[in-house]
Amino acid sequence: MHWNSVSEFFAMGGYAFYVWGSFGLTALVAVLEVLLLRNQRKTILRELRSELLSEGSSS
Amino acid sequence: MNNRVIHWFKFASPQNFYFLAGRMWPWFAALAAVLTVVGLWISFFVAPTDAQQGEGYRIIFVHVPASQMSMFIYLVMAAWAGFGLAFNTRLSGMMASALAPTGALFAFLSLVTGSLWGKPMWGAWWVWDARLTSELILLFLYLGFLALQSSIDDPRRADKACAVLALVGVVNVPIIYFSVKWWNTLHQGASVSLTKSPTMATAMLWGMLIMVVAFWMYAIAIALVRVRNIILERERHTEWVKHALE
Numbered sequence: 001m002h003w004n005s006v007s008e009f010f011a012m013g014g015y016a017f018y019v020w021g022s023f024g025l026t027a028l029v030a031v032l033e034v035l036l037l038r039n040q041r042k043t044i045l046r047e048l049r050s051e052l053l054s055e056g057s058s059s
Numbered sequence: 060m061n062n063r064v065i066h067w068f069k070f071a072s073p074q075n076f077y078f079l080a081g082r083m084w085p086w087f088a089a090l091a092a093v094l095t096v097v098g099l100w101i102s103f104f105v106a107p108t109d110a111q112q113g114e115g116y117r118i119i120f121v122h123v124p125a126s127q128m129s130m131f132i133y134l135v136m137a138a139w140a141g142f143g144l145a146f147n148t149r150l151s152g153m154m155a156s157a158l159a160p161t162g163a164l165f166a167f168l169s170l171v172t173g174s175l176w177g178k179p180m181w182g183a184w185w186v187w188d189a190r191l192t193s194e195l196i197l198l199f200l201y202l203g204f205l206a207l208q209s210s211i212d213d214p215r216r217a218d219k220a221c222a223v224l225a226l227v228g229v230v231n232v233p234i235i236y237f238s239v240k241w242w243n244t245l246h247q248g249a250s251v252s253l254t255k256s257p258t259m260a261t262a263m264l265w266g267m268l269i270m271v272v273a274f275w276m277y278a279i280a281i282a283l284v285r286v287r288n289i290i291l292e293r294e295r296h297t298e299w300v301k302h303a304l305e
Binding site: 002003009012013014015017018019021022023025026029030033034037040041044045047048049051052 | 277301
């Protein structure tokens with residue numbers, strides 16, 4: 001372990017913006033992709049269920 | 060006797076693959092999570108400070124995995140697309156479409172993290188260098204694929220058109236990979252290659268490799284989840300989807 005303090009860790013030797021920007025953006029993109037996919041699945045399932053219900057009632 | 064043989068081709072049907080993918084993706088997601096934690100630990104607490112770039116070099120632990128993913132996903136996507144054109148299998152086109160958005164995101168991340176690395180080290184956010192330009196073209200190829208897909212209503216025709224686009228664009232991938240050799244560029248050469256021993260400290264190398272595998276697992280899990288959505292969407296009028304919902 002080569003960090004002497006927490007603030008030194010966050011300062012990243014003066015490259016804080018670039019290092020944390022890179023890691024932060026990557027994490028953000030991954031989280032957004034997962035949430036979007038989950039949302040997409042919920043929407044499709046809801047649509048399919050309502051289609052199925054309306055078919056069942058008409059026949 | 061024959062019952063003991065695993066019928067691999069049965070998974071080529073969207074119906075069977077839907078359930079197979081549903082069982083597989085949690086494993087890949089779990090592996091991705093564990094490897095990311097280990098990879099991040101090495102990236103920040105084990106890997107030493109770089110002699111030339113100080114702590115700024117740590118961007119490598121997301122930049123390299125994202126960049127190689129953007130190229131590999133394109134190759135896999137083009138392979139599925141080509142397979143679909145050759146054998147007219149429905150699942151192939153769905154797999155190619157499931158990979159494209161994730162590939163585009165990785166190409167985007169590669170460019171942005173590269174830019175965040177370039178600014179402090181080269182003094183510029185962007186240069187029209189061979190490596191950077193060909194990676195930008197890769198992002199445009201992905202976006203073109205996605206735009207073409209959404210512009211054609213019939214999914215089977217969209218698959219065919221997109222497959223042709225994906226296959227033509229595949230020529231760009233070796234251009235990206237070899238750009239640092241073929242042209243005199245600002246971008247540094249490969250730190251890891253198959254023919255030479257790596258030019259980086261062991262802990263850095265391990266951190267990078269583990270992050271690469273973590274990104275692979277993430278991409279596989281995401282592609283499996285997305286292909287399930289695509290299968291449901293496209294097979295919505297079939298009996299098995301109706302049964303699966305009940």
